[in-house]
Amino acid sequence: MTDFEKLAGENISSLIPYKPGKPLKELERELGISEAIKLASNENMMGVPEKAKQAVKEHLDEMNFYPLGDAFYLKKKLARMLNVSPDRLIFGTGSNEIIELLIRTFAKEGESVLSYFPSFSVYGIIAKAAGIECKWVPVKDDFYVDFDKIKEAMDESVRIVFLANPNNPTGTYISAEQLEDFIEYVDENTLIALDEAYVEYVDAPDFPNTFKLLEKYPNLISMRTFSKAYGLAGFRIGYAIGHEKCIDMLNRVRQPFNVNMVAQIAAEAALDDKDFLRSSIKNNREGKRYLYKEFERLGLKYVETQSNFILVNVGDGEEVFNKLLTEGVIVRFLGQALKEYVRVTIGTPEQNKIFIDKLSKVLEG
Numbered sequence: 001m002t003d004f005e006k007l008a009g010e011n012i013s014s015l016i017p018y019k020p021g022k023p024l025k026e027l028e029r030e031l032g033i034s035e036a037i038k039l040a041s042n043e044n045m046m047g048v049p050e051k052a053k054q055a056v057k058e059h060l061d062e063m064n065f066y067p068l069g070d071a072f073y074l075k076k077k078l079a080r081m082l083n084v085s086p087d088r089l090i091f092g093t094g095s096n097e098i099i100e101l102l103i104r105t106f107a108k109e110g111e112s113v114l115s116y117f118p119s120f121s122v123y124g125i126i127a128k129a130a131g132i133e134c135k136w137v138p139v140k141d142d143f144y145v146d147f148d149k150i151k152e153a154m155d156e157s158v159r160i161v162f163l164a165n166p167n168n169p170t171g172t173y174i175s176a177e178q179l180e181d182f183i184e185y186v187d188e189n190t191l192i193a194l195d196e197a198y199v200e201y202v203d204a205p206d207f208p209n210t211f212k213l214l215e216k217y218p219n220l221i222s223m224r225t226f227s228k229a230y231g232l233a234g235f236r237i238g239y240a241i242g243h244e245k246c247i248d249m250l251n252r253v254r255q256p257f258n259v260n261m262v263a264q265i266a267a268e269a270a271l272d273d274k275d276f277l278r279s280s281i282k283n284n285r286e287g288k289r290y291l292y293k294e295f296e297r298l299g300l301k302y303v304e305t306q307s308n309f310i311l312v313n314v315g316d317g318e319e320v321f322n323k324l325l326t327e328g329v330i331v332r333f334l335g336q337a338l339k340e341y342v343r344v345t346i347g348t349p350e351q352n353k354i355f356i357d358k359l360s361k362v363l364e365g
């Protein structure tokens, strides 16, 4: 028998694969119901922007062609909207691919990347597969980043520091002052990758102005996505803004046709759908307020969020997660490090209400 574990090597065979949530249709089939709700993956519950749907339909007959290798039109449009040169943008199959490109381009076997814990597990999975250590620095008790500890952990081997801002799964954020202080501390040959997947939802007044920082610090790169506020998670498209020389290096490693054409067309149209973006952000703000109020009524502690999800302390996270499943509500249990919590994506008003009703029932029973 072929020894696949040996062939893959220790770095790969010891990896714990990323665990996606249960598909909604599966849960409905198991429970014999038709109205389960999934608030587990921080998707946009407002749906897909109408303009994106329309544009995709109009271009389906062109899908016998390869996509534009550099997302030419999308890049031009986004560059204009962000007021940056197109040379400073790169697109990926989700911002996940940008994380992978950064690690493959700028870190070598034996070197390391660093992030804080708990944060987005994908940094560690991608690094490990490439033979690169991911140093995880614990957050403070209030889930905010401990920059003193991060500074202590920075050594010669660290090539990239991944800072999710706002963070997943906590919803916490790094302020402008904290971030700039840290960038000033870091050697210019160490990259700081800001993972800003949820940036559109932010309302904290002291959140960093990334564009100002990008002008000042060439070792800074910002990763963003169309998966969240833009409602295009299934299309898989994200991007990064960085120094043009940094982007040039990433482009050398990128597969020539990495972002499919349907995704490029949907993203271009979504940029025009300002109403959709505005209503997504408004829905999130109102849903956040409603959920905070309901958690307080139920006597549950939660972490204030800058994102489209909330980490809430329910006592026994795994038990509540499993009981909610049987009630047709999928949330996320995040493992032993956050064993008292579940993470819930902010949904539509109806979904939020169903979640609260079921949560109350589960906690009472």
Ligand SMILES: Cc1ncc(COP(=O)(O)O)c(C=O)c1O
Pocket (backbone or CB within 6 Å): 041, 042, 093, 094, 095, 096, 097, 120, 164, 167, 168, 195, 197, 224, 225, 226, 227, 233, 236, 237, 238
């Ligand atoms: C912090 C963070 N970064 C990146 C991503 C990945 O987004 P994408 O869909 O663009 O790959 C997610 C997705 O949940 C996330 O939470």
